[in-house]
Amino acid sequence: MSFAIDTETPYPKNTWGRASKYDELFEKLQPGQSLKTKDAATAKRLANSMNAYIKRHNIDGVRPSIRMNMDDGYHRVFLIKKPVKMADLPSRKIVNMGMK
Numbered sequence: 001m002s003f004a005i006d007t008e009t010p011y012p013k014n015t016w017g018r019a020s021k022y023d024e025l026f027e028k029l030q031p032g033q034s035l036k037t038k039d040a041a042t043a044k045r046l047a048n049s050m051n052a053y054i055k056r057h058n059i060d061g062v063r064p065s066i067r068m069n070m071d072d073g074y075h076r077v078f079l080i081k082k083p084v085k086m087a088d089l090p091s092r093k094i095v096n097m098g099m100k
Contacts, residue, residue: 034067044066064078
């Protein structure tokens with residue numbers, strides 16, 4: 001028989017929240033810095049992992065950006081700040097319009 005009943009091991013609660021092998025690298029990365037690689041598939045994998053890292057750690061205001069085939073022959077994954085939108089800013093109340 002090649003299988004057995006196991007009553008000791010509990011069902012894993014959450015498999016999505018596990019850390020990736022790149023987490024230590026992403027912790028050191030600051031906005032404006034990039035990761036470079038010669039392999040295009042690795043660049044895409046890094047960008048996907050960085051996006052998952054940002055979501056998993058609830059980091060607000062940054063996102064990954066891929067630039068392929070740069071002048072030096074490398075592919076880069078940048079961590080960039082998201083642009084500020086008017087909807088993100090606190091609203092202002094208009095007072096004293098000068099009308100009497």
